[in-house]
Amino acid sequence: MSNSTHEIEGVLAEFSNPYELLKAAEKIRDAGYKKFDCHSPFPVHGLDAAMGLKPSKLGWFVAMGGATGAAVALLMQWWMSAVDYKIVTSGKPFFSFQAFVPITFELTILFSAFTVVFGMLLLNLLPRLNHPVFNSEQFKKVTDDSFFISLMADDPQFNSEKVKEFLESTGGKNVEELNADE
Amino acid sequence: MKLDKQTFKLDRATGIGYFAIFAGIIGVAVCIFGFKKFHAQFFYAYLTSYIFWVTIGLGGLFFTLLHHLVDATWSVVLRRMTESVMAALPIMLVFFIPVCLGMDELYHWSHAEAVAHDELLQHKSAWLNPKLFSIRTLIYFVIWFIFGHFLYKISIKQDSEGDPEQKLKEKMRQISGPGMLLFALSITFAAFDWLMSLDPHWYSTIFGVYIFAGSLLSILSFITLLVVFLHKNNILNEEISIEHFHDLGKLIFAFTVFWTYIAFSQYFLIWYGNIPEETVWYLHRWDGNWYKVSLFIVFGHFVIPFLVLLSRVPKRNITMMTVMSIWMLVIHWVDLYWIILPNFNHHFHFSLIESVLNIATFLAVGGLFFAYFWFTFISQSIIPINDPKLKDSIKFVNS
Known part of the structure; x- marks a missing residue:
């Protein structure tokens, strides 16, 4: 898989605990991003509000x-x-x-x-057969002991360099680009 | 009325208790007059009011038992309120004396001559006789007293001594197991004795559950109103949040559906079976103007609360919760009225005397019961200050 020619689908950042995940989600929400999602091995209380999600219809x-x-x-x-x-x-x-x-x-x-x-x-726009986050090697830890935020490229404010910096400023580690399949 | 921030005890709150006593005494005075003048009518009104307040007390006992059994978190801040209602329940034994005095008017099976001419009552007389009736009532109250007393005592001990190893909590939980079993049996048999035997030929095995459903609805509404009242006085505004209202609303909604399920199950089987000795009970509640009350209950006890409380919004709106709680208490009273009064007033006509008697007995039993509850409530911290889960309960959020 050669990366350089691929279009960037989004950016992934790792967080080490639910508290960091919540804080980062609040910052991303306040910065005005819409197309992002939090990934956690278990339900995190208060995440809906932190992500700015409205009650489900x-x-x-x-x-x-x-x-x-x-x-x-x-x-x-x-x-x-x-x-x-x-x-x-x-x-x-x-x-x-x-x-x-x-x-x-x-x-x-x-x-x-x-x-x-x-x-x-x-x-939830399901069923869906694949998602760019599954191309990330580190994302496998999401079912075990790690927390992630993915910010997708279809967000109107998306700019890969800025988003990478921004995610790092919210405390995200191992920030990486997500690429589409070949 | 003010809350001491250290001990969580209410200061200068006795006024409400004295007011309730005052209302109770006025009620008692009118009751004495009514008792002399309108003998039978008085006893029917009295029984309705009595059962109304007893079911609230029993609801308090049930809620406390359930709280301990499932080791609930959210309801810790409400625990002392339901415990105080439960602790006030034994006083209802005193108020049972008028029911015993009125046994002759209320319960057909207590007449020796009626039994002599009625083969069915002869067969039932081994169970339905005045002596055993009184003894059974005493047993119910002993059960309720024992569990209420010990749970309340241990809970108060937890306040003063703390409970770092959760031993007291564990003890309350252990008591609640057998407590729940005996509660279920006692409320069922009490409902059979006090209400179902008003029409001694009729029987329905689900009747006790029906009364229990109303009982739980009324305690949930009672607690909601109590919290609203405390909030109006700026008490426990931080400790009891909208999240707790939401949960009370969910339970009121759930048990509205439960009540309907039970009420319909009772009606449905009798309707299907179509056996005269069973259907006559519903016939009496359709005769004359009673059908209006029956329909009112169908809509007021099910359709309206179901539609109103279905959505999340009204459960998180204090005004709506206040209105619905008052409504549920009113409809619970109407429900009991509908069970009791057709045995006396066969066609349901409005009568001023009956209304006055209803209000007087309601105030007499309710005023004194409430005063007893209120003085119990303010004598201790109004939330269990040393409960290991108190902090979690205060912070609790519905997600």
Whole structure:
């Protein structure tokens, strides 16, 4: 792999503990960078705020998913029991909302759960087969004992030399350029 | 009212306690009048108010037991409040005396002649008889007293002696294991005895859980309002943050759904089975104007709080949390009213006398219970100052 001809995809910096990671994320946020991400072996409390991330919109999608589930369940049961195949069951009316509640409840949960999983993938832009950070040898430590921040080249303020200096000034070590695959 | 920053005790706070006693005494005076004039009506109103305050007390006991069992962090700052409610619970044994006096009016099964003509009651009389009823009530209170007393005593000891090796904490946790088991059994049987036996032919095995759900909702709302009140007086503003409100809101939301799940499970099986001896209970709650109250509970106890508290925003808004807590306490009272009163007032008509009696009994039991709670509360530090997790609890954030 020859680096010189490759376009720079981003810059990676290593931090030795979650506290440094948090502080650096705050500085990067305050400097106005948008396209950066923190990588850690475990969840770090307060990182969302430090990175300037807004609360996820996923909840609203899930509420809509749940409402859809409830509506689908009620419509389905109404059509089955009161329209398409009417059978008197223990003397109850064809449309007995009481009998429909368990299914409605279950489908609400099911649709909500599906929306959570697929909405999460969608909002995270997943599935995605590769990412420039995986070309870094030192990045393998992220699943063990090290913390990283990657700042990507599609950020409007991106300038590789400036960003490298900046990441070093926030306390980042082993700052390296990330290159795309051949 | 002022907080001592060293001991975390409230200074010059007795006024609220005396005010509650004053309200209680006015209530008692009206109650005595009501008792003489409107015998049966008075006892039904009294039982409603009594159960309302007892469920708050039981909620305090449950919350404390749960806190220790799961070794919770966030609720450490609220622990002394629920402990004080729990410590005030034994006084409710005194307030049970009027219920015993009114047994004749309230509980059909206590009439010897009614039992003589009713085969079902004859079979049930081994369990449902006045003597055993009183003994069982005493047993419930002994259980609640023992666990409440020891947990409170150890907790106070932790304040004065410190707990560097977490031995006291561990001890409270060990007590809470059997405590939780006996709590579950005692609240179930108390609900059967005090409320379900109002209609002695009817039975529902989930009934105790139903009462428990209301009980937990009411203590969560009570604690929320207490914290709002303290914050208004600039007390514990730093120690109890919006994060704690958020968690209380989550629990109120969760147990609104839990209550609905239980309430619907009870209704659903009876509706499906369609056996007259079971459905009659719901029929009584649909007759006359009672259906309006039934629908009000469906919306007020489930639909409204569910929609309002679903999002994160209202749980982190103190005004919304205050409104919803008051609402949950009101609806809990309506729920109990709906369980108790159809046995007396078959068609549900508004009556001024009944309203006055409801308010009077509410003040009588509530005022004195609250005063007892309040004096217990201000006699000690209002947060457990030597709890090993106190600092984490103060700093706690929802992520």
